[in-house]
Amino acid sequence: MTRTPQNPEPADAEARRAVEPVTCYPVEQLPPFDAAFYERARAGKTQIDEVIIPPRDARTFDVPAGHLFRIVSIEGPQVGDLNLWSKDDLKEEFYSGKTRALHSTHVTTGHRLWSNMPYMRALATVTHDTLDWYGFDEYGGGVHDIQGTRCDPYTNRLLDGDDYHYCCHSNLTRALSEKTGMPPKEAELYVHDVLNVFMCTGFTHDTHQFFMKSSPVRPGDFIEFFAEIDLLGAVSTCPGGDCGAKHSSDQAQCHPLKIEIYKPTDGALEGWQPSTLNAYSRTHGLG
Numbered sequence: 335m336t337r338t339p340q341n342p343e344p345a346d347a348e349a350r351r352a353v354e355p356v357t358c359y360p361v362e363q364l365p366p367f368d369a370a371f372y373e374r375a376r377a378g379k380t381q382i383d384e385v386i387i388p389p390r391d392a393r394t395f396d397v398p399a400g401h402l403f404r405i406v407s408i409e410g411p412q413v414g415d416l417n418l419w420s421k422d423d424l425k426e427e428f429y430s431g432k433t434r435a436l437h438s439t440h441v442t443t444g445h446r447l448w449s450n451m452p453y454m455r456a457l458a459t460v461t462h463d464t465l466d467w468y469g470f471d472e473y474g475g476g477v478h479d480i481q482g483t484r485c486d487p488y489t490n491r492l493l494d495g496d497d498y499h500y501c502c503h504s505n506l507t508r509a510l511s512e513k514t515g516m517p518p519k520e521a522e523l524y525v526h527d528v529l530n531v532f533m534c535t536g537f538t539h540d541t542h543q544f545f546m547k548s549s550p551v552r553p554g555d556f557i558e559f560f561a562e563i564d565l566l567g568a569v570s571t572c573p574g575g576d577c578g579a580k581h582s583s584d585q586a587q588c589h590p591l592k593i594e595i596y597k598p599t600d601g602a603l604e605g606w607q608p609s610t611l612n613a614y615s616r617t618h619g620l621g
Contacts, residue, residue, distance in 0.1 A: 548578030
C-alpha cells in the first residue's frame with residue numbers, strides 16, 4: 335500500500351535525503367574468515383549422521399564443536415527454517431538481528447551466525463553455499479534470508495482468521511519439545527527468529543514491504559556450516575514449499591530436506607578452539 339504523506343516537504347528536503355549513509359557496525363575488528371582453515375576442515379571429512387526432515391515438519395540434530403553440518407535439498411525446491419542453540423544452555427540462541435547488522439540481510443560463505451546477549455559469540459560459520467552465485471536480483475531479492483521471522487499460527491490467525499498448526503513456529507516447537515521433554519508451552523519460549531535457508535526475499539522498491547519469491551534451490555544444493563561450539567539445531571520444512579505463492583499452505587508442493595553431519599579428519603583442526611563468551615560478558619560477569 336502506497337502511503338500519501340500528510341506533511342509538505344521542507345525546503346531542504348532533497349539535501350536531507352542526499353546525506354550519505356554510514357555503516358552502523360564496521361567489522362574490521364572481527365576475526366577474519368580463515369578460508370584456508372575451513373577448507374582443511376572440509377577436506378576429507380567423514381559423514382557421521384544424517385536426519386531427514388519430512389514436509390511440513392521439523393527435526394532436531396546435534397553438532398559437536400569442530401564438526402560441520404549441511405542442510406541439503408534432496409527432492410525439489412524447498413525452504414527451511416533453522417534454529418540454533420548452545421547445547422549446554424538453550425538460553426543462548428541464534429541472534430538473527432545482530433547477525434544481520436554485522437554481515438548482511440542474507441548470509442553466505444564467510445558469514446558467521448552470532449548468539450544473543452549476554453553470550454554474543456559465533457555459534458557457526460558458513461563454509462560453503464552452492465547458491466552463492468545468485469547474489470541479489472533485479473527486485474532486490476537474495477537467498478538465505480535473515481530479514482523475516484518464521485511463519486507462525488499467531489500471525490496466521492491475525493491475517494487469515496484461521497488456525498494452521500504446521501507453521502514453522504509450531505513445527506519447531508514440537509520438535510524441541512520432543513527432543514528435550516519440555517511441555518510444548520515451555521519449549522515454545524525457546525523458539526526464536528530463524529535463518530530462512532534457501533528462502534529468496536527482499537523489500538519492494540516502492541513500499542518497502544517484505545516479499546518472497548520462488549526459491550532458486552534445486553536438488554543437490556546445500557548450505558554448510560562449521561560448529562564453533564556444541565550445538566543443538568532444529569530445521570522446519572516450511573509449509574510454503576519454495577515460498578513462491580503462500581507462506582503457510584496445505585496446497586503448496588512441499589519436499590523433505592536432509593541434515594548431514596560431518597567430522598573433519600584428524601589433525602585438520604590443529605590449533606582451533608571453540609568460540610568463547612563475549613569479552614564484555616566475561617569482564618562483567620553476565621554470561
